[in-house]
Every structure is written in structure tokens, then in C-alpha cells.
Amino acid sequence: MDEIARKRHHESFVAGIIKENPLFVAILGTCPALAVTTTLEAAIGMGVLFTFVLLGSNVLISALRKLIPEEVETPAYIVIVATFVTIVKMLCEAYIPNLYSTLGVFLALLVVNCIVLGRAEAFANKNSVYDSFLDGIGNGIGYTLALIVIALIREVLGTGMLTFGDIFTFLKINGESVHLYLLKGPTWDYSIYLFGTPAGAFFVFGVIMAVLAYRANKKKDREATERRARAFAAAEAAKKAASPSTAPLAPKGGND
Amino acid sequence: MNENLKRYFKVGGLLCALGAISALLITGLNVFTAPQIQANQQEKKAVGLKIVYSETVSWSDDVTLSGTYLTSYNVCYDAAEQEIGYVYSATGSSGVVKTTKLLIGVSGTAEAPELGKIYFITNGATGAYGVTVENNYVDPYNASPSDSTLGEVKCGATVAASLIKAMVEEARSSYVASKGGH
Amino acid sequence: MYAYFVSFLLSIVTYLLIDNVVLTRFYGICSFVGVGNKVKSAFSMGLAVVFVIVFATLICFPIYYYVLVPAGLPFMDTVVYILVIACLVQVVGFFIKKYSPALYKSLGIYLPLITTNCAVLGVVTENSNSGFDFGISMANALGTSIGYLLMIVIFACIRMRLDSYSAPRAMKGVPLALITAGLMAMALMGLTGLGV
Numbered sequence: 142m143d144e145i146a147r148k149r150h151h152e153s154f155v156a157g158i159i160k161e162n163p164l165f166v167a168i169l170g171t172c173p174a175l176a177v178t179t180t181l182e183a184a185i186g187m188g189v190l191f192t193f194v195l196l197g198s199n200v201l202i203s204a205l206r207k208l209i210p211e212e213v214e215t216p217a218y219i220v221i222v223a224t225f226v227t228i229v230k231m232l233c234e235a236y237i238p239n240l241y242s243t244l245g246v247f248l249a250l251l252v253v254n255c256i257v258l259g260r261a262e263a264f265a266n267k268n269s270v271y272d273s274f275l276d277g278i279g280n281g282i283g284y285t286l287a288l289i290v291i292a293l294i295r296e297v298l299g300t301g302m303l304t305f306g307d308i309f310t311f312l313k314i315n316g317e318s319v320h321l322y323l324l325k326g327p328t329w330d331y332s333i334y335l336f337g338t339p340a341g342a343f344f345v346f347g348v349i350m351a352v353l354a355y356r357a358n359k360k361k362d363r364e365a366t367e368r369r370a371r372a373f374a375a376a377e378a379a380k381k382a383a384s385p386s387t388a389p390l391a392p393k394g395g396n397d
Numbered sequence: 398m399n400e401n402l403k404r405y406f407k408v409g410g411l412l413c414a415l416g417a418i419s420a421l422l423i424t425g426l427n428v429f430t431a432p433q434i435q436a437n438q439q440e441k442k443a444v445g446l447k448i449v450y451s452e453t454v455s456w457s458d459d460v461t462l463s464g465t466y467l468t469s470y471n472v473c474y475d476a477a478e479q480e481i482g483y484v485y486s487a488t489g490s491s492g493v494v495k496t497t498k499l500l501i502g503v504s505g506t507a508e509a510p511e512l513g514k515i516y517f518i519t520n521g522a523t524g525a526y527g528v529t530v531e532n533n534y535v536d537p538y539n540a541s542p543s544d545s546t547l548g549e550v551k552c553g554a555t556v557a558a559s560l561i562k563a564m565v566e567e568a569r570s571s572y573v574a575s576k577g578g579h
Numbered sequence: 580m581y582a583y584f585v586s587f588l589l590s591i592v593t594y595l596l597i598d599n600v601v602l603t604r605f606y607g608i609c610s611f612v613g614v615g616n617k618v619k620s621a622f623s624m625g626l627a628v629v630f631v632i633v634f635a636t637l638i639c640f641p642i643y644y645y646v647l648v649p650a651g652l653p654f655m656d657t658v659v660y661i662l663v664i665a666c667l668v669q670v671v672g673f674f675i676k677k678y679s680p681a682l683y684k685s686l687g688i689y690l691p692l693i694t695t696n697c698a699v700l701g702v703v704t705e706n707s708n709s710g711f712d713f714g715i716s717m718a719n720a721l722g723t724s725i726g727y728l729l730m731i732v733i734f735a736c737i738r739m740r741l742d743s744y745s746a747p748r749a750m751k752g753v754p755l756a757l758i759t760a761g762l763m764a765m766a767l768m769g770l771t772g773l774g775v
Contacts, residue, residue, distance in 0.1 A: 168753065169609065172697045176605040213408050217415055219665055223658040224419035228426055231654060235430035238437045242519075249657050249704045253695040255609055338768060339603050343761030347754045355749035419658060427654055488710075492586040493593045495709030521709065524598065525771040556586075 150275055153268075157279025164287035165353055169255040173247045174288055175342040179299070182308040184292035186240040187247070188285025190229050194251050195260065196277040197225040202265040203273035209266075218261050219252070226252045239308045256280060294336070294345050301325030301332030442486070442500070445516040446473060449502040450481045465489065466564045467571055473502075482513055483575075485568040490521055491560040497521035499561065501568040507576035510569050512542040515561065522557035530554035534561065587718050594722025597771060600698055601730045602764040606723075607698035610689065612756055614735055616742050621735035623682055624689045625728030630671055631693050632702055632727075635664050636720035639703045640713060653707075660703050661694075668694045698727055734760065 163169050170191075177187045201221055202209075209217045230248050234241040241248065251257065260280060265273040296303060302325050306318030313319070324331045335341045446453050452475040459469040466487040473481045482504025490496045497520060502513020515535055520527045533552035540546075547565060550558040600606050607628075614621045639660050647653055672690045676683045683690070693699065702723050706716040737759055746755055 168612065171608045171612065172605050175608065209411065210408060213412055216412060216662065216665060219661055220412075220415050220419055220658065223661050224422060227423050227654060227657050230657070231423070231426050231430045235433035235437070238434075246701055246704050246708065250606075250697050250701055252657055252661050253697055253700050255695055258695060335765075338764070339605065340761045340764035340768060342605075343757050343764055347757030347761060350757060351749045351754035354751075354754060358748055416658075420655065423654060423658070424652070490710045490712075490715075492715060493590045493598075495705075495711070524603070556589075 150272065153272055154275040154279040157276060157281075158283040158286065162283040162287055163256045163280050164284055165350065167256075167259075169259060170284065171346070172250060173254070174291060175339070175346060176247055177244055178288055178292035178295050178342065179337055180243075180307070181289065181292045181296050181303055182305065183240070183243045184288040185285065186237070186308055187244060188281070188288045190233065190240075190244075190248065191251060191254070191256075191284055192278065192281025193229055194222070194225050194254075195257055195281050196274065197228075198222045198257055198261055199265045199273040199277035200270055201225075202261050203268060203270045206266045214262070214266070218258065222257055222261070223252050237308070239310065243308060256284065291342075291345055291349065294349075295341060296337075297323050298333050299335070299337035299341060301330060441518055442471075445500045445518060446471065446484055448516050449473075449484050449500050449514045450504075452476070452481060456484075459486075462571060464567055464571060466567055470571075482511075483572055484513075485571065486518075487564040487568060489560060489564060492556045494526075494557045494560055495521035495523065497557070497560060497564075499564055501565050503568055503572040507573050510572050510576075512544075512547065512565065512569065514539045514542060515565065521560075522554055526554040526557055530557040530561070534558040583714065587714050590715050590718035591722040591725075594719050595726040595729070596767065599730065599764075599767055600701075600723045600726050602760065602767050604701070605697075606701040607696050607727055610692060610696055611731060611734065611760070612753060614731055616735055616738040618732060618735045618739060620685050620687075620689070621731045622728070623685050624693075625724075625731045627671065627675070627686060627690060628693055628696065628698065628727055629724040631664070631667060632699050632720050632724040633717075634671075635660075635667055635699055635703055636706060636716055638663055638667070640706065640716050643707045656704070656707055660700060664699050664703070665694050698723060730763070734763070 157163065161167060164171065164174055173187055173191075177183045198218075198221055202218060205217075205221075226249065229251075230241070233244075233248065260276065264276050268276070302323055303321040304318050305321070306313035333341075336345065446456055450473050453473040454476045455474050455478075457472040457474075459471060461469045462485075466489040468486050468488055470483045470485045472483055475481050482502050485501045485503065487499045487501060488496060498518035500516040500518060502515075503510055504513055505511035515538065517531070517535070520531065522530050529552065534549070534554070534557075537549075538546045547562055550562055552558050594600070598604060601608060601611050610624070614624065642659060642663070643653075643656060647655060647659065668691065672683070675686070675690070702720055706719055711719065734756075738756060741755060741759065750758075
């Protein structure tokens with residue numbers, strides 16, 4: 142029993158990261174994913190704050206799930222999530238002000254993030270606190286990874302360099318932000334400005350979804366072929382078992 | 398009816414309790430974070446003061462004003478405790494331009510006030526307009542602050558530039574008034 | 580007075596086209612991508628969003644400036660706004676169900692989904708964060724919601740045409756829709772040169 146429970150915990154944790162990634166598989170929470178991914182630091186910051194909000198709301202809703210009756214589920218969840226978002230917003234404004242001014246409205250928009258409300262209604266109000274906690278961490282990590290992927294592509298291709306230190310000021314060296322020049326040099330510049338603009342965000346997201354769809358299709362095709370091959374082999378074996386004296390099929394062209 | 402009423406009370410009470418707890422939590426947190434936010438703003442202002450007048454070493458406390466845009470001013474002193482000029486803080490929004498906070502330097506005498514640089518604490522023009530107003534209006538003005546560079550508001554972000562111009566002119570007239578002119 | 584009216588109109592144009600809600604500011608993308616290729620339901624959802632955003636701004640603006648700020652509680656705005664919006668969506672749904680059941684049925688699940696539409700909360704929060712006065716807040720609301728309606732209808736029409744063409748298998752559906760949205764956003768980029 143313990144082994145099964147541990148496997149279930151483990152599965153609900155890992156599922157949120159890759160297999161049921163909230164952004165790339167369920168296509169939820171796309172608004173911040175396109176808006177804050179212009180720089181890598183903003184994406185990491187948004188992912189971390191999102192994980193806090195998701196964890197807090199999952200745990201609290203799961204802890205209160207026996208107390209809140211069915212009819213008032215939605216307003217109660219909304220109040221809980223809004224409280225956590227306001228707390229995170231105020232802490233961010235006080236201690237990481239650069240992140241607060243970069244994220245702008247999108248910090249408040251975490252309240253209506255489909256992932257937070259979706260996880261609350263689909264998972265947290267039916268499972269224990271520990272399961273909800275794992276689910277929250279899994280989904281949070283998955284979302285952060287997805288944001289990082291998009292932001293890496295957009296920042297490297299769009300500005301030609303990675304900048305560290307603008308938002309997380311403890312990363313500054315000698316008071317200056319660290320730049321990692323990749324597509325840019327002192328006299329040459331191969332960055333494509335389009336990727337920093339909103340149009341580029343859509344393109345990057347669309348191409349990533351297409352690549353994932355391609356891999357999913359290939360996997361589906363391979364599984365379908367295997368299944369057909371197995372069914373064919375099973376049919377052959379059944380035919381051979383039914384009439385063992387039948388000669389193997391000869392090519393029909395010999396008679397013409 | 399009694400059964401229903403009891404249920405309504407229970408549900409309503411639960412919601413009210415939830416709301417009250419959340420309000421208390423948030424208000425309590427505000428007591429802790431508000432001073433830190435104030436400190437952040439003062440730090441940003443200190444950086445701005447040093448950019449507007451580069452010889453600034455110390456400055457006075459905020460002197461509150463009342464005006465359309467002006468909120469307060471600080472007197473800047475250099476290393477020899479001499480007054481360099483006044484730096485006005487202005488806040489305002491206009492049309493599509495969101496709340497813009499500026500630091501404006503004015504120095505000189507009442508008869509001949511000299512305009513100083515502008516420093517953005519918050520640029521209210523969003524997106525491309527923010528970049529445009531900085532590159533086409535504020536940077537040329539900061540290179541040589543004068544009435545002629547102040548007057549060229551048609552720069553591709555006219556609403557934002559007109560707002561900044563109005564703030565600077567109000568700062569100048571307030572300086573003249575406080576130095577005894579008219 | 581005249582200058583204010585001109586500023587009001589310019590603000591509507593700005594929020595409708597130049598700073599478009601879906602393609603530039605990135606609010607409301609979940610429903611934008613999920614609307615599919617049904618033009619009629621896209622139009623009815625856009626109309627519902629127009630109602631909700633306009634009424635939400637009408638209600639939340641006085642609440643912020645005449646209740647929260649004088650009480651010294653500007654930080655409670657998120658909680659209050661989202662509760663107001665949730666109630667408003669319920670009320671709007673109730674009225675639509677009563678006066679036009681056909682519209683209610685065509686909206687289906689999209690009506691309660693307007694509560695989680697980033698555009699509604701985004702517009703209301705922007706208005707209070709940016710210190711707009713009442714006229715410009717309404718311009719923001721009108722421009723944003725009509726821009727949303729416009730973009731969602733155009734997008735549904737384009738997707739209806741796209742579905743009848745053969746696309747590479749990996750691009751079918753959501754990836755192609757996103758790239759189409761990217762092309763629409765690129766078209767709007769040309770408007771940022773308007774010297775407003």
C-alpha cells in the first residue's frame with residue numbers, strides 16, 4: 142500500500158512537469174507566457190512567483206476542502222487566490238521592485254490565471270494536502286520551464302545577448318549587469334528584432350507547439366504501426382494454430 | 398424555511414469569515430511592506446537627484462507643494478554646502494499616457510531661471526511611445542536644456558511630450574515664485 | 580472641452596488598434612486561441628465581453644476612488660475587483676438567459692469563462708494603476724473591448740478559411756492559429772508610427 146501511494150505521489154508530481162505541462166499540453170496560462178518572456182530574468186521571476194501562488198492556493202484549498210460547501214466554491218476559491226496574489230504582489234513590490242515594474246499588470250492577472258483556478262477545481266478540492274502540494278510544485282516547475290524555453294529563444298534571437306542583473310540585482314558584478322553576448326559583437330549584430338515584439342512571441346510559441354505536435358504525431362504513428370504489426374502477427378499465429386498443415390503462402394504470379 | 402435560513406447563514410458566515418481573514422492578512426502585510434516601499438522610492442529619488450545635478454552631495458527634505466503636477470521639491474547642495482538648485486517632483490497623466498513621475502531641475506535667479514535636466518522616475522508612455530519620447534524629446538532636451546529644445550513637442554509621441562513640457566513650465570514658474578519673482 | 584473630447588477619441592483609437600488588447604497587450608489569449616472557427620459564436624462572445632468590460636469599469640472606478648482610496652486600502656483592489664467581476668458575469672448571464680435564450684445557448688461555456696478572461700481584470704487594474712480619470716478609463720474600456728471583438732471575429736473568419744486548406748500535419752490546429760495571430764500582430768506593428 143505504501144509503495145502504491147508513493148508511486149501515485151511521484152506520478153502526480155512528474156506529470157505536471159513534462160507530460161501534462163500546463164502551458165504546452167493543456168494550453169493554459171498563455172497570457173503571461175507571451176508577455177513577460179521578452180527577457181529571461183522576467184520569465185524566471187514570473188515562474189517563481191507563479192509557483193508560490195499555485196502552492197499557496199493549492200495547499201489552502203485542499204486544507205479547507207471539507208469546510209467549503211459546493212455552492213460557494215467559486216467565490217471562496219477566488220477570494221483565496223486573490224489573497225495570495227495580493228500578498229505576493231506586495232512582497233515583490235517591497236523586496237524586488239525591478240521585477241514588480243517589469244511584470245506590471247501581469248502580477249495581478251495571476252488571479253485569473255487558468256492554471257491556478259483549474260488546478261484548484263480539478264485537483265485540490267479532491268485530494269489531500271500533500272498531493273496538492275506536490276501537484277502545485279510539479280505544475281509550477283513545468284510552467285517555469287516552459288517560460289524559460291520561450292524566453293531563452295526570444296531573448297537570444299531578439300537582442301543577441303542574455304542580460305543578468307537588471308531584475309535580480311544581486312547578480313550584478315561591480316554594479317553593472319552581466320551581458321552574455323551570443324549573436325552580437327562589438328561591430329556586428331545578427332539579432333532579429335522581430336522576436337522581441339509581440340508578433341515574434343506568437344511565432345515562437347506556434348513553432349514550439351508545432352515541434353511538440355510533430356513529435357507527438359511520430360510517437361502516435363510508431364505506436365499505431367506496432368499495434369498493427371502485433372495484431373497481424375497474432376492473426377497469423379491464430380491461423381497457423383487453426384490449420385497446421387497449410388503451406389505458407391506462395392507468390393501468385395507463378396501461374397500466369 | 399428555518400433549515401434553509403440556517404444554511405444561508407452558515408454559508409454567508411463562512412464567506413464573510415474568509416473575506417475578513419484575507420483583509421486582515423493583507424492589511425497586516427501592508428504594515429510591514431509600506432516602509433520598505435517608501436525606502437525604495439527614496440533610493441530611486443537619490444539616484445535621480447544625482448543625475449539631474451551631478452555635483453549633488455546632500456539635499457534637503459521634501460517640501461510639499463500644491464499644483465497641477467508638482468508634488469514637492471528638494472534643495473540640492475554640493476560638497477561645499479552651496480545651493481545648486483531646486484529639483485521638483487512632478488506627477489501626472491494625460492490622455493493615453495499613464496502616470497508619469499519626473500524630477501525637474503531649475504536653478505538660477507528669479508529673473509533668469511535656468512532649466513536643468515529631466516529624470517524619469519516612471520515613464521508613463523507605453524511601448525514604442527516610451528522609447529520615442531525618450532529618444533526624440535527628452536534626450537535632445539537634456540543635452541542642452543533651454544526653451545527652444547523644450548518647445549519641440551512634435552516628436553512622434555506628442556501627448557507625452559506635451560505633458561512633460563507642461564510639467565517643466567509649471568516647475569519653472571513655481572521656482573520663480575518661490576525666489577520672490579512673479 | 581473640445582481638447583478633452585479629441586483626447587478621448589484618440590485614446591479609443593489607441594486602445595482599439597495601436598495598443599491592441601490581444602495582439603499587443605496579450606490579454607485574453609486563452610479564449611482567443613480557443614474560439615475556433617465559428618464566426619457566430621465568436622461574435623456573441625465578443626459582444627458579451629464588451630458588456631462585461633464596460634460595466635466592470637463603470638462599477639470599479641467609483642469603488643476604487645470613492646471607497647478604497649479614502650479608506651486607505653488601495654492594496655485591496657485585486658480582491659475587490661475580481662469579486663465584482665465574478666458577480667457581474669453571473670448577473671450578465673442571468674439577463675442573457677432571460678431575454679435571449681438562443682444567445683445563451685450559443686455562448687455555452689464561454690460565458691462563465693469571461694470571469695477568467697485577462698482582458699476584464701487587466702483593463703480595470705490598468706485604469707487604477709495608471710491614474711486615469713473617468714473619461715480615459717471609459718475610453719480604455721470601450722477601445723479594449725471593441726478591439727477584442729474585432730480581432731476575435733477576424734481571427735475566426737481567417738481560421739474558417741484555413742481549415743479548408745491542407746496544412747502540414749504538425750501545424751494543424753493551434754500552431755497554425757498562433758502563427759496567423761503573429762502575422763496579424765505584425766500588421767498592427769505598422770500602426771505604432773502614428774504620431775498620437
